[in-house]
Amino acid sequence: MVLQLRGIRKRFGGVQALIDGCLDIKAGEAHLLLGENGAGKSTLMKIVAGMYAADGGDLFWLGERRRFSSPAEAQRAGIAMVHQESLLAPHLTVAENVWLGREPGTRWGLLTRGGIEERTRALIEQHQFPLRADWRVERLGPAGRQLVEICRALAQQSKLLIFDEPTSALAESESAEVLRIAGELKARGLAVIYITHRMRELREIGDRATVLRDGATVFSRAMAEVTDDELIRHMAGRELNDIHRRTPAPRGRELLRVEGLTRNGLLRGVGLVVHAGEIVGIAGLVGAGRTELCRALFGIDRIDGGRVWADGTQVTFKSPRDAVAAGFVLAPEDRQRHGLAAGRPVGENLTLAALDRFSPAGVIRPALERRAINEQIGRLRLKCGSPAQPAGRLSGGTQQKAVIGKWLMRGAKVYVFDEPARGIDIGAKQEVFELMDRVARQGAGVLMVSSDLPELIQVADRILVMRNGRIVAQCARHASQEEILRHAAMGGEA
């Protein structure tokens, strides 16, 4: 046994990411780690790779109880991780990246360039990677960068290589290459842990599979002994929690129509319709194009084709400002980066999108603004010390409510919520869903993107499933998680 995990726990603020992470990895096996988005797979692997410290539980590495307090320590022990988003220095060469932090230098700290380049070249030739040691990493695409990370792992004689959804950002041919390499590493006696969402890859590479659900290991079996349906059932078997199922509001007129929305490989002819009073859910795996759809609808990214109608009028959004003016608003996935001015007071954030109303002729009327802010804080039951408290110091759930409050202050016809409940506690989730329900009842249309299937099923009136930049299925309100997951994960990859 190369690696054993027992009862690993990890908490981030109010979110319990892992409660009972268990895993057994043998040398020379490719082990699949499966689970829905947010099940805790990446967190568990980052603990193994020394990027996070576990709150509890045991990690045995080569039979010895260990605790890696930094990635460098885990690497020295022989554990390497290939990340979804590459963590390389783009301006350095392939060879420099492969040896970064472990440069075989002279005693005086002088680097010997030739040495690392030769050794990297040997490594590349041995594995027939389509790379050159002297290329700068910035010219490589995502697949090339992953190969560099793999080279890094090989160069440091790793015994365990973790792939965190390596193929989600790759084209089909590149995915095949990564799979080939993972298989080859396995054949050389390395242990490989492979996180993926793509069902098709499972059989191709996996010897065993372990399924995580809600932060706990729920299933582990040899691949030869399970069917795909069995795996999906274990992944999806999340308990429906005590969130009330929404009773749909009467459907009004069409507020949003999208036809053939296309953006350079990320969106391929997306079409959908949202009516007043409706909450339409969008499901899909990481990389299916959900966030890209939100961004395109909100005028952040240029689209290459397709048409959008807002409340019956055809529109083109060149910037979020155009979208907002037409009554489209977006509560973005990354609240910290795109939703709030963290250093500014909550109150200022709430009025930011509707400031015109409080500043006739450009001069702010403090009394008018203060009253609106206090009303909004009361209505949302926003937990903040005072309107002057910086928005960045609110809890995740309160921040999300503040972002929504900002848009409610302005009012809109179509609300797009990208992962509205991610990373917030159950109480705040409930309140966020109630707010979404309220705007729909008041006659707005709501588009809700979520990776959390039970939530989507409870909140949305119908669910569109995206895969590879397309909407591949529409599921009714009472669809099962299995049905949605099957559409999202299976089928021929385009």
Place this chain on the structure above:
Amino acid sequence: MIQRFLPLMTLVALAAMLSVASPHFLTGMNLASLIRQTAVINIVALGVTLVIVAGGIDLSVGSLLALAALLGCMAMENGYGMGVGVAIGLAAGAALGLLNGLLATQLRISPFIVTLGTMGIFRGVALLISGGLPVHGLPKQFSHLAEGETGGAPSVLILLVLCSAGMHFLLKYTRLGRYAFAIGSNPEAAYYSGVPVAFHTTAAYSICGLLTGLAGMVESSRLMTGQPTAGQGYELQAIAAVVIGGGSLRGGEGGVGGTLIGAMIMGLLANGSDLLGISPYLQQAIIGAVIILAVFLDEIRKRRLEAAN
């Protein structure tokens, strides 16, 4: 909380120390000359405060001051009245600031680079059109702008108070000011919120240019010449005033009170060193050390706030 008022306390302590150490410090004449010496930097620093709050930086203000003032002075030299001359100086300042803003927002080049470039361009143009020589023959009453008195107080003091009040109002009570803070704090969130980011960023640079143009006219009035070499190094003094007063070069923070205190601390250090006979060479080193110390203390305050969260 105490640390928030550190700049003000430093200023008071500095003034108290100087009053004790030198009998010449607390005299009307010294204070009036102190005001006249620092008014120009103060006005420039007010404009730079707006730019820094909006998350930008303006390195060109020294050169911009020279070019705008030169244009105003040349108008007066050619027989246009004082009013027209001053108006041209202000308009030129606003236009040059507008150019900075447009270059930064439309070409999407970092403002550090844009204003580093225009710093050279404005200075070069000023030297070219003047042939490197000062502009003389300004109308006599023009000297009142810097040297005159209004109601017993130096006119520049009144001008400075008006500019400060105006900038304070702009930052606190106008849409432009609010957007400037939001853009400086998180440009992406502002953009996602539908704020016209490019327009308001450009406006900030233009207003900074306008104030710098005004400062340039005051400087010309004090010297009674239009100097193509005026304002050298002012950009760094203005930025220093903003950061000593609690402004953040990362944007989203800063204010008129802090900037004025920062500028006055630097003015007092220079004035006090003169009175106490400290070498001007050493003065520069002292001011440099104060900048680092002030920003360091402010950083400690912010880190504590974050840790307390």
